[in-house]
Amino acid sequence: MMSSATAYMINGFDPARAGELTEAEQHLIARRQKVLGPSYKLFYQHPAHFVRGEGVWLYDPDGNAYLDVYNNVPSVGHSHPRVVEAVAKQAATLNTHTRYLHEGIVAYSTQLLATYPDELEHVMYTCTGSEAVDLALRIARFHTKGTGIIVSANAYHGLTSAVVEISPSMGPNVPLGRHVYAVPAPDQYRAKEGEDIGETFAADVDAAIKDMQRHGIRFAGMITDMILSTDGILTEPRGFFKKAVEVVRAAGGVFIADEVQPGFGRTGENMWGFQRHGIVPDMAVMGKPMGNGMPIAGVVMKPELVAEFGQKVRYFNTFGANTVCIAAAQAVLDVINDEGLLANSVTVGRYMHEGIERIAERHPRIGDVRSAGLFLGADFVKDPTTKEPDGEYALRVVNRLRDKRVLISASGRVGNVLKIRPPLPFKTSDADVFLNRLEETLDELG
Incomplete structure (x- = not known):
């Protein structure tokens, strides 16, 4: 359950959980909140900290690479x-x-x-x-x-x-x-x-x-x-x-x-x-x-x-x-x-769609897979028969993927749809990283 501080932002960080973070992270968040005020929200149960971006990857202060499967604003890739x-x-x-x-x-x-x-x-x-x-x-x-x-x-x-x-x-x-x-x-x-x-x-x-x-x-x-x-x-x-x-x-x-x-x-x-x-x-x-x-x-x-x-x-x-x-x-x-990015959007988008559908065969909590090019949605449900949306489960997937250094978020009124929207130069090799970690996540969550 989200606190009132995050009630109307899907995948928002709950400040009440700051005690679960490292001392350095708590200090940076406190400084940020002091100067920016309460309106500026952070993503994920464990907020991410980045210092550099290149192509479809973002890097934290320790040099760890995170696959960006969400950010559409750097449309042709970070720091092109x-x-x-x-x-x-x-x-x-x-x-x-x-x-x-x-x-x-x-x-x-x-x-x-x-x-x-x-x-x-x-x-x-x-x-x-x-x-x-x-x-x-x-x-x-x-x-x-x-x-x-x-x-x-x-x-x-x-x-x-x-x-x-x-x-x-x-x-x-x-x-x-x-x-x-x-x-x-x-x-x-x-x-x-x-x-x-x-x-x-x-x-x-x-x-x-x-x-x-x-x-x-x-x-x-x-x-x-x-x-x-x-x-x-x-x-x-x-x-x-x-x-x-x-x-x-x-x-x-x-x-x-x-x-x-x-x-x-x-x-x-x-x-x-x-x-x-x-x-x-x-x-x-x-x-x-x-x-x-x-x-x-x-x-x-x-x-x-x-x-x-x-x-x-x-x-x-x-x-x-x-x-x-x-x-x-x-x-x-x-x-x-x-760079032929329209054609790439078609090819890689279809590859990802088919990959998620294969995963859904083993994990019926994914009730539907929808896509157009490199914009995909995986709709999580409590029961594939009733098709009742399951936002809580989808957000668990989002946050587990973040822990596996894959950046994603959610959509829909209750956040039940995985929002998959990587930069346009995304390759099938990048898609394989995402698909493998998504399947690992669903296997772990059960």
Whole structure:
């Protein structure tokens, strides 16, 4: 059972257990808490301490290597030399904002937009994914003159005051906005026999819109993470978003694809998560994976959404898309293309999926395995017949893997889904390390 200090952060360290740590660890945690305050949480029952990263590995002060199977922000790997070089070179040359002409932002934006459908012609930049979502909401509400927003039931979209109001996963102490409606996420694994989850999802969205209208709320749009990562990593069947998006547009709303986690080749065959579902969003938001952790994010949109907004609303972001961050983003895009990371995401993701399924044959506590490229979920259940989620067991797995120097975390409302999301250069040899230690862990836990 988690204490109140960690009640609304899956896989959070419980400060009440600090006495189980070494004296040096306790001292560092105490110093950290003194200067950062209580809001800054740590992962794992035994917090990890790192001093260096390289590729898919992180290293502690004693030089021990930990396999990173979780961090999507360093999308092309920790300390990728091409990103490091691009940042250092640009920082030594010029770092300034977008109100001066510069070739870098134009060249990068042209290449970035070429990865999107033709309908999405403009990009606006921010420093974080939270800011990008905030901007997308502003544009959607200005364009539609509405205020009502639909999200999935356990969504997380960011941390600004406007964006936490559309993030149900933040828990009951962070209430939803008065004009925000949460609908159940489509879960094929737990669907009724013969149920079309796309139809069900569309019906739930339609009901939410009608309820808004009944209460005098004008509908603005829907935003969803295109892999529903905090709802449990829900990937199948492809296309289940289509009918809900049709409902959104029929009601005069806009559809915003949150690509912070599934974007930039994470889901494998395509650059963007929405492409798996055969839809074109009105806007798409991106976050720090676009710069391998550098503070750059953005919103891509259809021109008609921003035409009036751009003329009538003064928007600026002083250091969004500064020249150093653009250089990092350009390097990331180049690495994804030059190193074949989309194809790698497909190949290694399939290898991991099949490996987890083999393990599940011996360990039925893994009720379902879901994936799209290098984004996988292993759904732990108390009983494969009832499919009742087992968050407590999943978190035991997470923490036992940490003890075996494999970094992972969990997803879902009760943390029952192992969240598997390694850097994109992950190899089958890295996957073997993870799969072997996962199987060892399940054998030990019984």
